[in-house]
Amino acid sequence: MSSILEVSGISVSFDGFRAINNLSFSIGPAELRAIIGPNGAGKSTFMDIVTGKTRPDEGTVTFGERSLNCLRMSEAQIARAGIGRKFQRPTVFEDQTVTENLTLALKASRNPLRVLGWRRKLIDAERIAALAAQVGLADQLARKSGELSHGQKQWLEIGMLLAQEPRVLLVDEPAAGMTLAEREQTTAMLVDMAKTRAVVVVEHDMEFIRRLNCKVTVLHEGSVLAEGSLDHVTMNPAVIDVYLGRG
C-alpha cells in the first residue's frame, strides 16, 4: 500500500529522557487516523518531528510520491510541501482581521518578493468568502480575530488549514473548548476532509474518537503500543493496562 507519510524508526531524547523510542507510522493519501495515548506518550513530540520543529536522533521521515526527506527541510519548507498542523490552543493572529488571517494561509507563493507584489484578485476574494462560509464565519470577515470567541477561533484556524490545502493534516485536540454541536460539526468536517487527504487527529476524548470511526494508533512511552479499530485496541490487554484501565 502506498503511503503519503512514512515515519520509520525515529527516536529522540531530551536530556537523557527518551521521548520517542523507535517509532514507526505511516498513513495513506486519503485516510483518517486517530492517535491516542496517556500524557507524555510522545504525541506532541511526534507532531513536532513531522513538522520539522524537532530533529530526531535517528530514523527517517518521508513525504509524498517522490519520497521527500522531511528531515532535511525547514518547518516552512515542510509546510509548503503540504503538511499542515493545527495546534491545541487556537493560534490565530489576534491583531488581524479574519480576512487577513485567511489571506495569510491561502495557497500562494511564500516568496517575500512575490508576497510584496501580491494583490487580491476576485478569485482570491471568492475563495476567502467560501472558506469563511464553510467554517461559519461569513459575517465576521472584517472583525479582528482577537474579538472572536474561543470556538470561533478554532473554526478560523480550521479555515486557515483548509486555505493552505495541505495533503497531510495534523490536528491536535480539535474538540477542545467546543460545544457539543460544534464537536459534531468538527467530526463531520474531519471525516469529509479525510476523503481527499490524510488526516491525523490527536485526541484524548474517547467519545470523539468513536464518532470519527477510524483506525486508531495507541502511543505509549514513545512507541506504538497497538494499532487497529477502536474496538480492537480497547480489547488489547496492554492498552487497557497502561491507558484505559486507569479511568
Place this chain on the structure above:
Amino acid sequence: MKQGILARNPSVLIFLALLALFTLIVTFGSEAYGAGFVSTSFVKTLGKTLCLCLAALAMDLIWGYAGILSLGHMAFFALGGYLIGMWLMYARTEEIVVAALAQDALPATAEEIRQGIATQIFGVVGSSDLPLVWSFAYSLPIQLALVILVPGLLALIFGWLAFRARVTGVYLSILTQAMTLALALYLFQNDSGLRGNNGLSGLQNLPGLGDVGQDQLSVWFFWTSALALAGAYIVLSGVVGGKFGSVIRAIRDDEARVRFLGYSVESYKLFIFTLTAVICAIAGVLYYPQAGIINPAELAPIASIYLAVWVAIGGRGRLYGAVIGAAFVSLMSSLFTGGRVPAIDLGILRIDWVDWWQVLLGVVFVLVTLFAPKGIGGLFDLALHRRSPDRKGAPLGPEDGSLQEKEALE
C-alpha cells in the same frame, strides 16, 4: 476590490498634505526665498529633523511592525553619512588644491593633485596617503551606489548570520548594539582610514556650488529631505498595507505559527532588516551635509537607542506615529539643550535643562511605556473613538456554553 494605496490609507493623504504645507511655510519663511522669519540655521535643524523622521520610519517598520528591536540602525545612518561625506570632502578639497596649484608655473599633474588632496585630508591624522576605502571617493555616482551597497551588504551579512541562528528578542538587540559599538570603536582609530575621532568635516560646502550661499543650500536640502520622507512614506505604507505587512505583523506576534503556514520567517526578517538599513543610510546621506560634520560618536549605541525612544513615544506600529515621535522629541531636545528654556530653581537643587533634559526624556519614556504604550499616535485613536480592548495579551475566552479546555481534557 481594486483600491489604490491612497484610498486604503487616508492617513497617507493627510500626511502628505501636512508635509507639503510645512514645506511651503518653511520655504516662504526662509531667508533665501521668503520673508526671512525662519533663520538658515533653523531651516537646517528642520531639514535634519525630516531626515531623523525618515530613519524613525525605518525603525518603526523593523520594530513596530516586524517586532525586531534593532539597536544598531543608526550605524547604517552614520555609514551613509560617511560614504557621502567622503565624496564631499574629496571633491571640495580637490577644488582647493587645484586652485592652489594653478598658481604654479607648470600645470599640475594628476598625481600631484592626488597627493595634495591626501595631504590636506589626512594631515590631521599624520598621514599623506589616500587609504584604500577612499578609492572611489573621486566619483559621485560610484559613491552614491556605495551608499546603498555598503550598508545593504553589511545588514544582509549581519542579518543572515543572526536570523539563521534564530537569535531573537533581547539577544538580537544586544547583538545589534554590539555591532554598532564595534563599528564605532573601529572608526575611532586613526588608521581606520576615516580620520579617527576627527571624523569628516566641512560637509556643508557642496563642491561646484561655491557661489551658492548656505541660505539657499539649506532650503534645497530641506526640500530634498521632505521629498525623501514623502516618497518613503508612500512606499512603506504600500509595504505594510498589503499582504507583506500582514506577514511581518504575524511574525511579530507568533513567529512559529508563521513558519507552519509555510513562510520562511528568516527571509522576511532579512528582507526587512536590509530594507530598513538602506532607508537609514539614505536618511544619513541627506542628514550629514546639513549637519556639516560627522564623527564616530554618531555611531554610539545611544544614537540607536534614541531612535527606539522616538518611535516608542510617537507610537510604534503606525507610520505617522514614528514621524511624530522623531519630530517632536528631536525638536524638544534641541529646544531644551539649546539653553533657551529657563532653569527651575528649587533652592537646594537647580534644574538646568541642558543637563536635566535627558532625565526628563528618560522619565517620559518610562511613563509612556507603562501608561500609554501606543504613544502620541494613540491620541488619534482617542479622537476617533477607536478603542482596543486591554486583554494583556490573553484571548477573549470561550463563548458561553462552550466546553473549556480543562473539561475537555478528561
